[in-house]
Amino acid sequence: MAYKKLKIICDADDVLLSCNEYALQLLGQTTGQYYNISDITKWGELGNELDDRMQFFNYAEFYKKQPALPGAKEFLASLMEKAEVFIATAVYPEFMGERIQRIMTLFPEFPVDHIIMGKRKDLFHADIMLDDGIHNLLESNCSLPVLFRQPWNQNASGICCVDDYADFLTLVDFMNGNKANISRIPKILCIVGPSGSRKRDLAAALCEADKRMELIKTCTTAKGRKHNAETVSATFFDLLFRRMEFIETTWYCGEQYGTKKRDIDQALAQNHYPVIVMDISGCLSVYNAYPRQCEIIYADRDKRDCIMSIIQKPALRREQVADRIVSFEFEEKNKVLADHIVSVGDGSLENEVADILSYLKL
Incomplete structure (x- = not known):
């Protein structure tokens, strides 16, 4: 053909x-x-x-x-x-x-x-x-x-974004099925999915099930984050950005998020598998920085369940709830760029973790 x-x-x-x-x-x-x-x-x-x-x-x-x-x-x-x-x-x-x-x-x-x-x-x-x-x-x-x-x-949320030409060319390679073969050295697992997909719960459960996994901190200006998030002021976030400490940054629903390169490097130096919760734009930046090491795992949860999860979060303001629901359609389109898709339910996530470990052959 x-x-x-x-x-x-x-x-x-x-x-x-x-x-x-x-x-x-x-x-x-x-x-x-x-x-x-x-x-x-x-x-x-x-x-x-x-x-x-x-x-x-x-x-x-x-x-x-x-x-x-x-x-x-x-x-x-x-x-x-x-x-x-x-x-x-x-x-x-x-x-x-x-x-x-x-x-x-x-x-x-x-x-x-x-x-x-x-x-x-x-x-x-x-x-x-x-x-x-x-x-x-x-x-x-x-x-x-x-x-x-x-x-x-910069304040756009949910939609797939690229910071430069290199990231876009990488995205096109993904769409063409030309992603480089993953090496056997410790992988970097990028967990993506719409708001409410339980991607952070999935990342935490994965690290709990296999001690070789290490959850990488997300640096953010958003308050009330859990699962190993580091909350900082907008001023300090900008300082870290100017120091070029972030390997990727993004805006989501009015808040800034970033991943520090040194945290990934330290995990790899200890032969751990860094697990990072991020959007697809961050995945492209990480992939370009660590060729042949990244796997993108998409947390696929029923849209109704995602929306119910968003609505039930007491810390979210009404406009944040609206932004996350509106962005769902665009985040769902990122599924085509994933290496592996795991269906996420409402239970303990044992089956989902087993699915990922089986895919990774660990």
Whole structure:
């Protein structure tokens, strides 16, 4: 049977082309001030002086001179070897010609008939869509919507995210079934699943059943966490981030979560099997840092049971409950990236643990 290539739709602005940062550079040239892209904390207008950057979006010259993001050319070339790639981009109609010409200039090997113009990205169908606009992905009809992390989408929850091109290429390899063979040295077990799936209970039960397993602490700003979580202030979390102590970080329902690389290294040095509860985005980062060592285990629990578990958590605020229920559909799509799926029930988790140990051949 002929092999069917994945179809991937990739956004242009702030995924392949510098848009907001380029506009800030132009603004700085007119005002003599320096502006940081990290200060653009939400999509669209902010209600401050950074909104002045948007004036440049009304000029053809902006679209004629937009630079590619660092590494974008190499990324697109690698991606085209792995999948059938389309660039979907939305600009004002009068600037469509400039946008197409700029893409052809920056990426001369990219087929012009694979450039799609228009804002209605909900009409597109593909295996994967990569975009920095969460609003485009929430309405997406693609099998796996993937968010490209930028400062204005850091608070997005549930949806699959990537921090850089390397993580996205790894994700595509997973979808293509090209994950590297796992070595026999101690594995790193990444436990993923929707909120309410009992993934943290499963990780704790796994470590209790086999003393070679070591539950890695999750560093978080969320209060009231259990199962070996380390709660810190937002200020201290940012300090650890700047020190590059985290191997991966993410936002979930308004709180920050991260995994310290040294905790994983210490467990491996003791010939333990690190067990980490994280989202799929964190799994991709860990996989790239520890090639041929990671196994992704998906905790698959009935949707109704997950929602009931979320509702019954007294520590959650009403908006947090709503966010977790809304994100369920996107988290469930991450199942396709797992190495092994275990059905989780309401009991003691003995059968689930036995299932995982059998899969790992331990």
